[in-house]
Amino acid sequence: VADALDELLRGAAANPRVIGLAGGLPCPTLFPRRELTAAFLRALQTRDVPALQYAWPEGFPALREHIAARLARRGARVKADEIIVTSGAQQAITIAAQLVVRRGAAIGVDAETYPSALDAFRSLHLIPTTSPQTRVIYRMPAVSNPGGITMDDSQRRAALAHARFIIEDDAYGDLRFGGEPPVPLLATSRSRVLYVGTFSKTLGPGLRVGFLIVPAALHTRALRRKADDDLQTNSLSQAIVQEYLAHNDFDAFVQRLRRHYRRRAERLMAAVRRHLPAWSFQPPAGGFGLWVSADGRADEAAFLRRSIDAGVSFDPGSRFLTEGVARDQPTTLRLCFSAVPEDRIEEGARRLARAWTRLRSRAPARRARRRSGALR
Amino acid sequence: VADALDELLRGAAANPRVIGLAGGLPCPTLFPRRELTAAFLRALQTRDVPALQYAWPEGFPALREHIAARLARRGARVKADEIIVTSGAQQAITIAAQLVVRRGAAIGVDAETYPSALDAFRSLHLIPTTSPQTRVIYRMPAVSNPGGITMDDSQRRAALAHARFIIEDDAYGDLRFGGEPPVPLLATSRSRVLYVGTFSKTLGPGLRVGFLIVPAALHTRALRRKADDDLQTNSLSQAIVQEYLAHNDFDAFVQRLRRHYRRRAERLMAAVRRHLPAWSFQPPAGGFGLWVSADGRADEAAFLRRSIDAGVSFDPGSRFLTEGVARDQPTTLRLCFSAVPEDRIEEGARRLARAWTRLRSRAPARRARRRSGALR
Secondary structure, rough: HHHHHHHHHHHHHOOOEEEEOOOOOOOOOOOOOHHOOOHHHHHHHHOOOOOOOOOOOOHHHHHHHHHHHHHHHHOOOOHHHHEEEOHHHHHHHHHHHHHHHHEEEEEEEOEEOOHHHHHHHHHHHOOOOOOOOOOOOEOOOOOOOOOOOOOOOHHHHHHHHOEEEEEEEEHHHEEEEOOOOOOOHHHOOOEEEEEEEEOOOOOOOOOOOOOEOOOOHHHHHHHHHHHHHHHOOOOOHHHHHHHHHHOOHHHHHHHHHHHHHHHHHHHHHHHHHHHOOEEEEOOEEEEEEEEEEEOOOOOOHHHHHHHHOOOOEEEEEEHHHHOOOOOOOOOOEEOOOOOHHEEEEEEEHHHHHHHEEEEEEEHHHHHHHHHHHHHO | OOOHHHHHHHHHHHHOOEEEEEOOOHHHHHHHHHHHHHHHHHHHHHOOOOOOOOOOOOOOHHHHHHHHHHHHOOOOOOOOEEEEEEEEHHHHHHHHHHOEEEOEEEEEEOOEEHHHHHHHHOOOOOOEOOOOOOOOOOOOOOOOOOOOOOOOHHHHHHHHHHEEEEEEEEOHHEEEEOOOOOOOOOHHHEEEOOEEEEOOOOOOOOOOOOEEEOOHHHHHHHHHHHHHHHOOOHHHHHHHHHHHHHHOHHHHHHHHHHHHHHHHHHHHHHHHHHHHEEEEEEEOOOOOOEEEEOOOOOOOOHHHHHHHHHOEEEEEEHHHHHOOOOOOOOOOEEEOOOOOOHHHHHHHHHHHHHHHHHHHHHHHHHHHHHHHHHHH
C-alpha cells in the first residue's frame, strides 16, 4: 500500500496543477540564496579548499563551535567536541537508535510520529511501540511531527522518569511560532538524552547537515558508526553552513521564518475551518503542517487519488500512525502549509473539501459494490 | 592501537612541517574550482532551487543519466533508473554488503584492502576473510587500494566463477595511469555484481557523491536502505556534479588527472628506490598510493612516531591487512603521492629513510630494555 501511495504522491509532486499540501518541505523562496552563495564563494577560496576535500568523521570544528554556542543559549551546555555532524537528522536518528536499542527490542514512540523514524527503526529490526514502559523512547519535545505540539511539563517529566535513554529529535525546534524553543531535554539530562538537530528546516534540507550529541560513554561508538556509515558528512555543506553562521545573524533569520510559517499556518487553519467545518485539528505550536481528522472514514488511497484528480495533494495519515489505522478511526492526514504558494492555500482546502464530499457521497455505493464483488 | 595511530596521524595532518604521505587524499590544486563554482551558481539560479530542497532517495535524474552514459562507454549497459546516488562510495559499500551478506557470515576480501570497507563490514557483524570460497566477495578490479593493482583476466574469471555476489568497488577506476579503465565486472554479470562508483577521487571527496548499482531483484531493498539511512544524498552536491557534467568535458579532465598522478607516482617510486633501496613495491597501475614492504620489521607505532618527528607521515600497513600483521611479516606501509606538494616527495622519502635507519639501529637495544622491564 505504501508503494501505491508513494506513486500517487510522486506523480502529484511533479504535476504543477496540483496544489501541494504534501511532503513537509520548507518554502523554497525563503532559502537564503544570496547569503549561501557568499558563503560558498568564501569556502571555495579557502587555502587547500577543505570544502572539497576529505574531513574527519566528527565534522568541521568551527561549525561544531557554532552549534555548541547556539545550544548554550538555549540552556544546554555542550562542548563542540561532543557534537557529531551528521548527514541530516535522519542519520543522527538511525545512529542514536543503534547505540541504545538492541535488535528485536522495543522503542517507545508517540501514537503519531515522524514516518522516516518509524521506517528506520523497523529496518534496524527495532519495534516501535506506543507502550509507555520502554527502556528507550523517541520524542520531539519542542515541536512534534505531524502534530506540531510542544510537550508540556508533565509530559517532559514523564519522559525523563520512565526511560533509560531518550532520543530527542529537535528538528523543528527553531520553528516554534510562539518564539524561542523550550529548553531541550538535553539540558536536563546529559547522560540519558541523545539529541538530534538539523539545519534542514531553516537553511535548506538539500544541504543535509544535521548533528548528534550522545552521552559521553557512547561518543566513541557513535563516531565509529558515523565513519563506518559514510566516512563523514559532506564537506561542502559543512563549509557553507559554517561560513553562513560566521557572517550572518542566523537567529534573526529564524525569527523571520517563524513569522512566515505562522502566517501560513493561520491561513490554512482558516481555510480548513471554512471549507471543511466538520474536520478537527489542534492548532500547531510550530513546524510545517496541520494534523487533521476528517469527519468519518474513507479509503485512504481512493481519497488521495480523488484529491489529486481535484488538484490537491496531502500526506496520508496512515504513514504517521505507529500502530496503523485503528478500526473505526476517522481518516487522518497531514496538510503542509510550508511550501505551497501562499495564495494557493485557500484553493487547496476548497479542492480537498470537494474531493472529500464527492468521495463520501459515493462511498456507500462503492462499499456495496466491493462487498458484492467479494462474494463473486 | 588503531586509536593511538589515529592520534599520531591527526597530529601529523595538522602540522604543516610534516610532509604528508598519509591519507589517500586527492590533490587540492586539481579540484576544478572554477567549473564547480559555475555549476553552483547555475544550480542556485534554478527555479525552486532543487539544490537546497529535499529530493527523492534515488538521486537526481539527470545526474543518473550522466552516470549511465559514462558506464555505457565502458561497456556496462545500465539504465539511469537502476542507479542509486549515495553519500560517497562508503555508503554504497555498506548498503551493498547489507543486501547480500547476513550478520555473522563471511565476506571474501583481498589480503590487503581498503580499511574503511573492513571497518564497515566488521561493524555490520560480517567477517572479512581472505578465504577464496565465500558466497560474497569484495574486490577493486580496476585499481586496488592499497596496491594500485589491476586484476588480470584469470583473476576476473576466478572472481566470477566462485562467488554468488561480487561487490565491485571502482572508486579509482578513472585514475588508471595507462589510460581507460578496464570493462567493469558489472558489464559481464549484471545479476551478480553490486557496483560502487564515486566522484570523490576526481571532482572532490568533500562533495560525497557516489553511486550504487545492484541486481534488479535487490533494487527496492537497496533504495529503502538508502532512504532509511539518510533519506537522500545531499542535493547541493548532486546539483553541482550534474551541472558540471552537463557543461564540461569530464573525460578530458580525468585524462589530465591521470597524467598528473602518474608523474607523481613515478617521482615517489624513484625517491623510494634512491633513499630506501632495500624496500620493495610493485609499481601501481593507478590510484593515489604506493604499497611498500620494508626490509625487516619494526614496531609500527614507534616507526610512525619517529617518522613524524623526522617530518614525514605515512599510512601504517596494519590498517590494510585483513588478517592483521603476520608473524615475521616485514613492516608494510602505504605512501600517498597524491596530495603532498610535488616538490616535497623526494624530501619525504629522505626523511622516511632517516627515521627507518635510526629506528632499526636502535631497535635491538630498545627490545632488550623492554624485555628486562617485563621481568621486573
